[in-house]
Amino acid sequence: MTEAPTLPAADIEAAVEAAADWENPLRDRGDRRLPKIAGPSxxxxxxxxxxxxxxxxxxxxxxxxxxxxxxxxxxxxxxxxxxxxxxxxxxxxxxxxxxxxxxxxxxxxxxxxxxxxxxxxxxxxxxxxxxxxxxxxxxxxxxxxxxxxxxxxxxxxxxxxxxxxxxxxxxxxxxxxxxxxxxxxxxKPFGHNLKSARALNKVLHDVFDPEQVFRIDHYLGKETVQNILALRFANQMYEPIWNRSYVDHVQITMAEDIGIGGRAGYYDGIGSARDVIQNHLLQLMALTAMEEPLAFDVDSLLTEKLKVLKSVKLPEHLGEHTVRGQYAAGWQGGEKAIGYLQEDGIDPKSKTDTYAAIKVEVDNRRWAGVPFYLRTGKRLGRRVTEIAVVFQRAPHSPFDHTATEELGQNAIVIRVQPDEGITVRFGSKVPGTSMEIRDVSMDFAYGESFTESSPEAYERLILDVLLGDSNLFPRTEEVELSWRILDPIEQYWGTHGRPAQYSSGSWGPQEADEMLARDGRSWRRP
Missing domain, CATH: 3.40.50.720 (NAD(P)-binding Rossmann-like Domain)
Structure with a gap:
């Protein structure tokens, strides 16, 4: 076998330098197609x-x-x-x-x-x-x-x-x-209320600088949550109608079809509002309602999210526009399910909410007068998390009422889990000789459009921690503003009776349906 020729040392050094020169410009331009790889850690x-x-x-x-x-x-x-x-x-x-x-x-x-x-x-x-x-x-x-x-x-x-x-x-x-x-x-949870969140932040910041603290909200690591920004700001067709002139209301739902399982020690005394609304749902609302950031970096994103959270206005009558509930016995997935108060480790007199629904408004020029309805609960009809932007009805229709009686409101629905994707709902003519219009949907599904499956949220977030990229992590100001929103609601609930009961496997207490009915609206049934 013939030996391969040996290059002179000077040639080897020149080749290494050339390779370095070839790589560096690409990385300097910030080509995001290159995977982010953690350094020694x-x-x-x-x-x-x-x-x-x-x-x-x-x-x-x-x-x-x-x-x-x-x-x-x-x-x-x-x-x-x-x-x-x-x-x-x-x-x-x-x-x-x-x-x-x-x-x-x-x-x-x-x-x-x-x-x-x-x-x-x-x-x-x-x-x-x-x-x-x-x-x-x-x-x-x-x-x-x-x-x-x-x-x-x-x-x-x-x-x-x-x-x-x-x-x-x-x-x-x-x-x-x-x-x-x-x-x-x-x-999470980042504290139990605003006072405890501030105390926790003080303890953390006495040891670590604020930029060294990464608060995990695993929802922000989901591809579909990050896709909210892509949908809004990388496309021209949606942003012009993403405002009070066209949007009737927004519903943000995180429903679970399971009970508390073995988490009684953690869950009792915290409840669904503190566990989910304070972090997950208010973050989803901020991303849905925010203005376009100057860049996709931590400071620009934080600036716009803080503007939304600072603009949140609670309803004047909390009793009419907030609801808390507890699941009772019922049927879930064809099996008999016990109520919350019968779960192991739960005080039979517990007032902890396993369902919470609230109405808030974002009091700024883009969203003034548009209600945002946030709800979460356990033992509901199915496991689903979605953001539904529901549009106003057309101001004038040339069609007979009978032609459009089965037509609902247009909507863009961002499905966070489990069937990740986006649905656009609009009216279309039914085939036939008569003019009849019904709702139809166009679907984008991650699993059908991309060959690579989406990474788990914790993959993205752990990698970002190792890289020092804090774009997807709530900062101190966001946490404290979120508690400012939720604390008055929790205080009101603490002095006004017990949670409403709802059957396991249902979509929550009747009081939640009545809450939207007062506004002439109804909850989506995902």
Whole structure:
């Protein structure tokens, strides 16, 4: 076999420089078709044995690695009250990945990821455990090349947030070495009301700078939520009619067909409004109602969302325009379901809401007089999250009433889950000799239009944390403004009777239907 010729060192150096010159202009232009790949880094998960970690976080980490979006030396450290060795932890991650990952399981990817896994047993007030955590981080820096870059994911109940961040500060884990970064990731709820949210923010900001704190709202990581911005601002046909001159009202719904399951300890005393409206639905409303940002960057997006949240006006009579409910026994999916008050761990006198519906307005030039109806609930007819922009009826119709009696209002419906896509509803003539007009729909579905399946929200959000991209994470001001909106409603509910009852499997209490009927409208049945 003939030996391949060896290039002179000078030629090799020139080729390397040429390759660098070829790559850099493309990246400097910010070509977004190039995948964003995390640099040297590691992730520490507190509460790693919980459901969220096993079903979402660890599979998301594997899926990122499988897609080539994590560095070869990426490291994963688990912290929990279990007497495990590193090998035990690796097996738990392995089983979670096998069961819940979105992408196919590949042994070579798993082996590379498993080499960087460590487990630290201990309580959150255990100084020795945090000393072990610091030693593990330093060892991984040396053996895996993580360069001192770590994100600390607090997958724990909110009451433990202060203790964990204070321990991170005490043991020197929150302060990054020169040229490195440290970030804190926290799950909702971000407080229980405005006062507690401010107290929590103070604790966090005493340890981490505001730009180091990433508040996870997994809805903002969904492709369909990000597509709201694309639909509105990348297309000319929708934006001219996206205002009070054409829109009658907006309905934002997040419905679940399950009960609380084993989450009584978390859910009771919080309820659906605090759990969903304060974060998910108000964020969806802000994206739906905001003005066009100057750019798709964190400051520009934040500026426009804050304008919307500052403009929110509550109804004068909260009793007429807000409703809370509790699911009672009924039939769900062909099976008998018990009521909320019969669930294990729930106080039979609990007033916690499992359904909440509110009416608000965005008091600005674009939306003045247009009601936004927000509702969420458990044990409803089906699992669905959608934003429905419902348009006014045509001001004049040349058709007979009988021709249009089956015609509803035009609508653009953004389906966030489970059938991700967009539906446009409009009137069309029914085939035949007579003039009869009915509603028809045009559908865009992600699964049919793109060959690549959408990544899980946690994939996008974990990658953004590692990249330091905070576009999709609520900031301090947003959290506090959201509580300013919800607090008066919660205070009113706290002094006015008990939640209305509704049967499991229904679409909520009758009082919610009456709330919209007062305005001459009705809820969509997705």
């Amino acid at each position: 590691g992730l520490v998960i507190f509460g790693v044995t919980g459901d969220l970690s096993r079903k979402k976080l660890m599979p998301a980490v594997y899926d990122l690695a499988n897609r080539g979006l994590l560095p070869p030396g990426f490291s994963l450290v688990g912290f929990a009250r279990r007497d495990w060795e590193d090998e035990d932890f690796a097996q738990i991650v392995h089983d979670s990945v096998r069961e819940h990952s979105r992408t196919e399981f590949r042994e070579e990817v798993w082996q590379q990821l498993a080499e960087g896994m460590r487990f630290i047993p201990g309580d959150f007030d255990d100084d020795q455990a945090f000393k072990q955590l610091r030693s593990a981080v330093e060892e991984l820096d040396a053996s895996r090349g993580t360069s001192g870059n770590y994100a600390f994911y607090l997958s724990v109940p909110p009451k433990f947030f202060p203790k964990v961040v204070q321990q991170l500060k005490k043991h020197g884990l929150a302060k990054a070495p020169e040229g490195s970064w440290r970030r804190a990731v926290i799950e």
